Amino acid sequence: MLMSLLIKNIGELFDGRRIIRNTCIYVEDGIIKSIGKEEETDEIIDAKGKFIMPGFVDCHTHAIFSGYRDFELEWKIDGISYKEIAERGGGIGYTVEQTKKASKERLLRETMKRVKEMIKHGTTTAEMKSGYGLDLENEMKMLEVINKIDKIDVIPTFLVHAIPAGKNADEYIEEVIGEIIPEIARRKLAKFIDIFCEEGYFNVKQSERVLVEGKKYGMTPKIHADEFSCIGCSELAAEIYAVSADHLLMTDEKSMEKMAKAGVIATLLPAVPFVLNTPYPNARKMMKAGLKIALATDLNPNCYVTNMQFIVQLACYKMKMKPIEALKAATLNAAKAIKMDHLVGSIEEGKKADLLIMDSPSHSFIAYEIGRNMVSTVIKSGKIIWQSEE
Ligand SMILES: [Zn+2]
Numbered sequence: 001m002l003m004s005l006l007i008k009n010i011g012e013l014f015d016g017r018r019i020i021r022n023t024c025i026y027v028e029d030g031i032i033k034s035i036g037k038e039e040e041t042d043e044i045i046d047a048k049g050k051f052i053m054p055g056f057v058d059c060h061t062h063a064i065f066s067g068y069r070d071f072e073l074e075w076k077i078d079g080i081s082y083k084e085i086a087e088r089g090g091g092i093g094y095t096v097e098q099t100k101k102a103s104k105e106r107l108l109r110e111t112m113k114r115v116k117e118m119i120k121h122g123t124t125t126a127e128m129k130s131g132y133g134l135d136l137e138n139e140m141k142m143l144e145v146i147n148k149i150d151k152i153d154v155i156p157t158f159l160v161h162a163i164p165a166g167k168n169a170d171e172y173i174e175e176v177i178g179e180i181i182p183e184i185a186r187r188k189l190a191k192f193i194d195i196f197c198e199e200g201y202f203n204v205k206q207s208e209r210v211l212v213e214g215k216k217y218g219m220t221p222k223i224h225a226d227e228f229s230c231i232g233c234s235e236l237a238a239e240i241y242a243v244s245a246d247h248l249l250m251t252d253e254k255s256m257e258k259m260a261k262a263g264v265i266a267t268l269l270p271a272v273p274f275v276l277n278t279p280y281p282n283a284r285k286m287m288k289a290g291l292k293i294a295l296a297t298d299l300n301p302n303c304y305v306t307n308m309q310f311i312v313q314l315a316c317y318k319m320k321m322k323p324i325e326a327l328k329a330a331t332l333n334a335a336k337a338i339k340m341d342h343l344v345g346s347i348e349e350g351k352k353a354d355l356l357i358m359d360s361p362s363h364s365f366i367a368y369e370i371g372r373n374m375v376s377t378v379i380k381s382g383k384i385i386w387q388s389e390e
Contacts, residue, residue, distance in 0.1 A: 002029060003028070006026050007052065008024040009046050010051075011049035011051060013053070015035070015347040016347060020036075027382045030383070031352060034349060054346050054354060054356070055124025055379075056121075057123070057126070057331055058127065058299070059296045060129075060246050061296065062129050062299060064099075064146055065099050065301055066106065069091075069095070072302075096133070096165075118299075119152060119380075120386055121307040125155070125345075126153070127154075128146045128155070131161030131196075134161070140180075155340065156191060156192075157194050158192070159194040160172070160202065160210050163201065173206050176210055191339070193211060193221055204233060220242075222243055223242050223244075225237055226249060234251050238264055244265040244267045246268075265294050265333060266286050267337050272303055280319045283321050287325070295312065317370075327366065332346045352381050356378060357375075376388050376390065
């Protein structure tokens, strides 16, 4: 039986590109059928003049891990260096240790808790990276769990994240190329391959080897680039036609232009400079260079945020993006950054009915008001999956 749904009395609609006023959306079997036509339906939702937008697409997360790092916050406030935090037993080493110890069941349980928070704040599609296992067994464990997550669309990425204890970068890369990539491909566990290209982690040459190898096995390259230094990682993204280059805090103009030419999406993660107290990426310069901007949380134990509305607020107040630009970056462009834009990221005929009814009168309010969860109803594929109590 065909299930139909009409959402009427929409005050303002952001469809992923532009604003439409006083309209309605008609949905059949979870797919958007028309906009602006009041068809006969089984179910009607009265939006009561509220603002409606596509579900957020969080296109860069490390949402799967075990072990929170709240204990580090006081150390960070006291100015203790990342190196000393690691020596005191914190840092990524702690997360790797805890994630290795966790069973699949526990990892799934802990991750689903975060996914529920993401949903509550309006995320209906998310990318999720492995990268806290750092060996065949534990990277596979993370990817298996990512592939089990339901309720929203979750896109899995294999991330070469750090150098495992007791190994050097080249040794780990041999293991990645010789064992881990072929096994992931055999079991079809990841759509993307990603690497942390940075001084002290993996250099440009090592990153290129890994990404090109992943590409051979059918995974699309992404790259963590220019977070702390500009050593050529974003240029590499352009050369190998990565779908996105992420972070880009230190990117120079030349690299921006190269990436724009190659069609690489600039995925910006403003919660990272927020927690690190460092300068924000230059979004306006990137847009001027012709780059498409996507926004994401970078949800991880060192930057613990599940709320994409906050990311939009940071993008506007701190990176000088206009509200409509930030919303597009957090929906349609974010979907492009994970090659999901044929299905999600905008409200148009033929796409999934992933919609948010917001307790706000306009799109600009999402950027303007800080800190309150403005989501009133979350609809995923035409079904209500979360509703606020009001
Ligand atoms: Zn990241």
